[in-house]
Amino acid sequence: MKLYAYGKKRIPRKLTLIAAVIAGLSPVLFSADSENLRVGVAVSSQEVFVGESFQMQVQVSGSDAPEEPDLSGITDFSVETLGHQQNNSSFSTIINGKVSQRVSRGYIFNYRLTPLRAGSFSIPEITVTAGGKTVKTDPLTISVKKPQETNDFKLRMSLSKTSCYEGEPVILTVTWYIGKDVRGFNITLPVLEKTDAFQFADARNVRADYRIPLKGGDVAGQKGRGRLDGNEYTTLTFQKVLISKKSGSFEIEPATIVCETLTGYKKTRDPFGSSFGDDFFNDDFFSVRQGVYKNIAVPSNGLKLDVLDLPSEGQPANFAGHVGEYRVDTMAKPAEVNVGDPITLTVILSGPEYLENVNLPALDRDDTFTRDFKIPADRADGRIQGNAKVFTQTIRAKRSDVKEIPPVQLSYFDTKQGKYATAKSAPIPITVRATKIITANDAEGRDQTGIQGQTPEARTGGIAANYEDLSAIEDMQSGPETWLASPLWLSVIFVPPLAYFALLIGATFTARRRNNASLLRSRRACSILMKELSRIRGKNGRSEELLDALRKYLGDKFSIASGSLTFEDVAEKIKSGGVDSETAESLREVFTHCEAGRYAGGMSDIPVKELAEQIKKIATKMEKTLK
Numbered sequence: 001m002k003l004y005a006y007g008k009k010r011i012p013r014k015l016t017l018i019a020a021v022i023a024g025l026s027p028v029l030f031s032a033d034s035e036n037l038r039v040g041v042a043v044s045s046q047e048v049f050v051g052e053s054f055q056m057q058v059q060v061s062g063s064d065a066p067e068e069p070d071l072s073g074i075t076d077f078s079v080e081t082l083g084h085q086q087n088n089s090s091f092s093t094i095i096n097g098k099v100s101q102r103v104s105r106g107y108i109f110n111y112r113l114t115p116l117r118a119g120s121f122s123i124p125e126i127t128v129t130a131g132g133k134t135v136k137t138d139p140l141t142i143s144v145k146k147p148q149e150t151n152d153f154k155l156r157m158s159l160s161k162t163s164c165y166e167g168e169p170v171i172l173t174v175t176w177y178i179g180k181d182v183r184g185f186n187i188t189l190p191v192l193e194k195t196d197a198f199q200f201a202d203a204r205n206v207r208a209d210y211r212i213p214l215k216g217g218d219v220a221g222q223k224g225r226g227r228l229d230g231n232e233y234t235t236l237t238f239q240k241v242l243i244s245k246k247s248g249s250f251e252i253e254p255a256t257i258v259c260e261t262l263t264g265y266k267k268t269r270d271p272f273g274s275s276f277g278d279d280f281f282n283d284d285f286f287s288v289r290q291g292v293y294k295n296i297a298v299p300s301n302g303l304k305l306d307v308l309d310l311p312s313e314g315q316p317a318n319f320a321g322h323v324g325e326y327r328v329d330t331m332a333k334p335a336e337v338n339v340g341d342p343i344t345l346t347v348i349l350s351g352p353e354y355l356e357n358v359n360l361p362a363l364d365r366d367d368t369f370t371r372d373f374k375i376p377a378d379r380a381d382g383r384i385q386g387n388a389k390v391f392t393q394t395i396r397a398k399r400s401d402v403k404e405i406p407p408v409q410l411s412y413f414d415t416k417q418g419k420y421a422t423a424k425s426a427p428i429p430i431t432v433r434a435t436k437i438i439t440a441n442d443a444e445g446r447d448q449t450g451i452q453g454q455t456p457e458a459r460t461g462g463i464a465a466n467y468e469d470l471s472a473i474e475d476m477q478s479g480p481e482t483w484l485a486s487p488l489w490l491s492v493i494f495v496p497p498l499a500y501f502a503l504l505i506g507a508t509f510t511a512r513r514r515n516n517a518s519l520l521r522s523r524r525a526c527s528i529l530m531k532e533l534s535r536i537r538g539k540n541g542r543s544e545e546l547l548d549a550l551r552k553y554l555g556d557k558f559s560i561a562s563g564s565l566t567f568e569d570v571a572e573k574i575k576s577g578g579v580d581s582e583t584a585e586s587l588r589e590v591f592t593h594c595e596a597g598r599y600a601g602g603m604s605d606i607p608v609k610e611l612a613e614q615i616k617k618i619a620t621k622m623e624k625t626l627k
Contacts, residue, residue: 037062049297051188051256063130082110118146147297152179155300167323177233185259203239252303260293322412324352350388360391525556547594
């Protein structure tokens with residue numbers, strides 16, 4: 001990382017280099033007070049490729065509550081905020097027995113910048129205000145290099161169709177052709193920035209060998225083999241669905257992939273630090289080959305997509321933008337109701353492959369429905385089920401002469417036919433009964449036949465009877481003295497606490513069993529790994545098997561999921577466990593070579609038996625350190 005000017009007074013380059021080594025991407029601390037507000041900018045790299053992201057910090061000294069910097073002047077880079085934090089520190093000094101303390105106040109603004117084009121560009125002055133004072137950074141120049149395609153790496157994009165209608169899904173396929181070992185890559189897809197022109201969805205029913213990070217979320221990547229320009233490659237392919245929001249001709253700018261590629265190896269000393277001297281053992285056996293990598297950037301081809309306007313001729317009045325070929329099915333429960341009873345109407349829309357943005361037709365504005373049914377304006381969001389989207393709507397019949405639920409109609413534009421069409425569900429027969437009014441006589445169970453002209457009759461029992469003396473009143477004693485004499489009250493008082501303590505004991509027992517199981521797996525992890533390494537060596541196994549065994553070992557050791565575990569997932573745990581940096585770096589290198597079996601077609605130059613031996617040494621060393 002390189003640090004540059006603060007305010008208008010430049011810091012000597014030697015001091016900035018020392019600060020960079022000490023601080024990494026952390027800001028330099030200054031002795032700060034309200035009269036000494038300073039601000040600087042720091043970047044992780046001054047030379048990058050198009051599409052290669054780098055980190056930028058705006059570092060404030062003299063205030064821990066500055067206002068957000070104004071970055072509107074940065075036009076040649078896309079800017080993403082990574083978070084902000086205070087950076088305060090205190091210093092104590094003792095002079096002639098007197099202790100004094102100074103407080104340094106600071107603040108860090110973190111950003112990720114991605115260059116949009118090649119050339120030499122300036123990060124302009126950035127203004128920061130704090131406590132009524134305003135300061136500016138000096139401009140900073142970033143050199144952006146143009147990606148270059150090589151025989152070892154190629155990137156290609158293609159569209160499922162080059163012309164479509166507005167709202168019609170188009171599949172964008174991106175394929176990376178890999179001819180050498182790589183590690184750590186980043187893909188930039190500029191079309192994902194065009195949110196005013198497209199909506200995006202993930203492709204369905206695709207195999208997920210890897211999860212590839214992109215703007216807006218991960219996508220599923222598939223590993224394979226492919227041939228391009230007469231050469232065989234390992235391939236990594238993913239897809240995004242583009243759904244146009246408006247018509248026009250759109251340029252799909254080239255994608256860029258930045259990765260670290262293996263250029264060779266260098267030998268390092270035994271990571272376990274033999275105490276017998278360098279010449280005691282054979283150097284070739286105990287030395288570890290460490291890969292040498294360099295950054296490269298690979299561009300793709302560009303594309304063009306023509307989006308046609310939907311024709312106005314023949315467009316139905318209730319057309320709501322549905323494009324594709326649709327089918328509508330309905331179900332209703334119950335089919336026999338009284339007037340005003342709720343009926344749950346289920347509407348199933350199917351046909352197009354991508355239904356994420358499809359909505360239910362507004363039944364509360366459909367005359368064929370509102371004539372016979374009460375329909376609320378609120379509608380529940382649909383849910384994707386397989387290749388269909390399912391909606392539910394509550395409706396209520398207005399009259400007893402309603403005999404059926406009418407068809408649900410959906411107008412759409414058929415892209416195959418090039419014209420508008422209407423999909424209809426079948427009507428659903430229902431039985432609607434008139435609502436019966438319940439009278440007091442119905443509640444008493446009395447016969448209402450010929451009720452007029454009858455002489456009132458005395459009732460001697462039931463709720464219609466009249467009682468005139470105290471014989472009908474029963475003494476119902478209550479209070480604590482009666483609770484203990486009642487089995488029902490005893491159960492009400494004592495059963496809940498007993499049930500609570502039983503659940504508490506059960507939960508404690510389960511948690512202990514789970515913790516003990518994790519501890520047992522951690523203790524047995526190394527022995528299981530050694531057995532698996534012996535098995536793989538004995539049958540001349542593949543580096544992919546070594547990767548699975550290593551992941552299981554680390555997953556059991558640290559009680560984390562091992563299915564797609566990487567070195568970065570355990571790096572912090574290894575460091576905090578006391579493992580030395582050389583052993584950790586050796587583990588990283590082993591991960592890289594093992595992953596080559598899966599990720600780069602097994603093109604690692606280190607034999608499986610040698611990799612297995614290195615894993616054995618590293619695990620043995622870690623077991624002595626980790627608790």
